[in-house]
Amino acid sequence: MAVISRGFFGRRRENDPDLPPGQYLTEDFPVLSAGPTPDIDTNDWVFSIQTESGDVHAWNWEQFMALPTEEVTTDIHCVTRWSKLGTSWRGVSLDTLFAGVDTTNAYVMAHAYGGYTTNFPLEDILGGKAWITFEFDGEPLAPAHGGPARMIIPHLYFWKSTKWIRGLRMMEKDDPGFWEQNGYNTYGDPWREQRYW
Amino acid sequence: MSGVWHVGEVVESVILTPSARGIILDVPNWPGNVAGQHVDLRLTAEDGYQAVRSYSLATAGDAQRIELAVDRFPDGEVSPYLVDELRAGDQLELRGPLGAWFVWTPENTQPVQLIGGGSGIVPLMAMIRSHAASASPVLFKLLYSVRGPRDVFYADELRELAAASAASGNPTLEVTIVYTRLAPPEWPVAPGRLTREVLEAQTVPASLTPDVFVCGPTGFVEAVATWLVDLGHDADLVRTERFGGD
Numbered sequence: 001m002a003v004i005s006r007g008f009f010g011r012r013r014e015n016d017p018d019l020p021p022g023q024y025l026t027e028d029f030p031v032l033s034a035g036p037t038p039d040i041d042t043n044d045w046v047f048s049i050q051t052e053s054g055d056v057h058a059w060n061w062e063q064f065m066a067l068p069t070e071e072v073t074t075d076i077h078c079v080t081r082w083s084k085l086g087t088s089w090r091g092v093s094l095d096t097l098f099a100g101v102d103t104t105n106a107y108v109m110a111h112a113y114g115g116y117t118t119n120f121p122l123e124d125i126l127g128g129k130a131w132i133t134f135e136f137d138g139e140p141l142a143p144a145h146g147g148p149a150r151m152i153i154p155h156l157y158f159w160k161s162t163k164w165i166r167g168l169r170m171m172e173k174d175d176p177g178f179w180e181q182n183g184y185n186t187y188g189d190p191w192r193e194q195r196y197w
Numbered sequence: 198m199s200g201v202w203h204v205g206e207v208v209e210s211v212i213l214t215p216s217a218r219g220i221i222l223d224v225p226n227w228p229g230n231v232a233g234q235h236v237d238l239r240l241t242a243e244d245g246y247q248a249v250r251s252y253s254l255a256t257a258g259d260a261q262r263i264e265l266a267v268d269r270f271p272d273g274e275v276s277p278y279l280v281d282e283l284r285a286g287d288q289l290e291l292r293g294p295l296g297a298w299f300v301w302t303p304e305n306t307q308p309v310q311l312i313g314g315g316s317g318i319v320p321l322m323a324m325i326r327s328h329a330a331s332a333s334p335v336l337f338k339l340l341y342s343v344r345g346p347r348d349v350f351y352a353d354e355l356r357e358l359a360a361a362s363a364a365s366g367n368p369t370l371e372v373t374i375v376y377t378r379l380a381p382p383e384w385p386v387a388p389g390r391l392t393r394e395v396l397e398a399q400t401v402p403a404s405l406t407p408d409v410f411v412c413g414p415t416g417f418v419e420a421v422a423t424w425l426v427d428l429g430h431d432a433d434l435v436r437t438e439r440f441g442g443d
Contacts, residue, residue, distance in 0.1 A: 002241040002245070003288045007278070008248075081250065182297040
């Protein structure tokens with residue numbers, strides 16, 4: 001039974017059906033990261049997928065930019081409770097990147113330049129559900145927001161959308177990543193409010 | 198267990214600055230918290246509408262009396278209520294403690310550099326209080342950027358803790374305040390934004406491999422964290438927390 005807060009009425013900004021429980025709308029794009037923003041030169045940038053057999057599928061920036069891209073318009077939801085609706089991105093679908101990858105593992109660890117990690121099931125990034133993006137709102141993705149390239153998995157809380165993405169590593173089990181070891185839920189579904197342990 | 202909603206009773210709402218209040222709460226069954234953690238705070242209107250926001254704790258330890266600090270965000274839905282309306286005797290629901298990354302415990306033996314901008318001081322204050330309460334021998338330095346003298350949170354307490362530390366013969370807390378818009382009378386330097394030069398001169402050098410905690414608005418945190426890495430700090434030792442919105 002909730003305690004009534006004397007004199008609190010609220011703004012009712014939250015009546016939007018696109019807004020998951022406990023979220024509020026923001027028009028700007030807050031930045032959240034656990035440490036400094038790494039400085040990554042696209043000349044040195046490599047994205048790779050490593051499977052359980054040790055096979056590594058890698059793309060440098062030039063090879064990556066030659067892949068087919070998609071325009072993605074999607075809502076994003078941060079565990080710190082802001083949501084931003086209708087954001088627009090350009091990037092490469094994980095379906096494209098996994099087309100030649102042979103794996104039977106069900107889980108993935110994302111690794112970032114700077115050392116950040118986060119985990120998710122493979123099925124959550126295939127089937128048009130996740131992208132490696134390099135443009136936001138028609139502009140190159142800013143470093144503070146994860147540039148030069150950021151993975152987005154919009155149906156999960158945004159800490160799952162790894163900034164400064166460097167690679168994916170297939171895992172047999174659902175090992176926890178950085179925030180998942182530091183207090184956040186292992187899966188992170190905003191519609192089920194899976195915020196914390 | 199962070200999933201439980203605790204009911205806290207407001208003991209006092211303390212004026213910290215013209216726009217900020219310290220909210221002191223008694224929370225029965227509060228499990229205790231370490232310095233740097235935060236809580237989710239839930240408000241419920243009479244018709245059942247609820248709003249939840251996260252706020253940093255300014256205190257650490259096992260006590261069931263805890264302190265939050267809230268700065269009024271002018272367009273906010275929750276912070277104006279907490280700053281302007283909340284008073285002693287009111288009840289609040291809270292969940293936590295939350296967060297296991299931006300934290301400091303007295304077992305830590307590395308020197309510590311705290312860098313706060315505006316209300317970003319709050320989790321850093323919890324660390325300073327934890328450091329003082331545990332009589333930790335570790336060196337703590339605080340670099341605190343504020344607009345003007347009226348905007349300094351915990352001004353008296355910081356002054357007293359730093360003075361007591363200086364008088365002890367083995368100073369373990371040094372406080373440097375940077376005024377960005379308005380400096381106190383006869384302050385030796387003109388007001389201005391924190392620069393890389395001031396940061397370098399007033400902080401624990403990278404060679405001592407301090408644990409660094411930076412909290413403040415995004416632009417401040419981005420600039421400071423980038424300078425720290427440029428100055429040779431290991432990015433893995435620089436922990437950041439940013440606030441935005443309500």
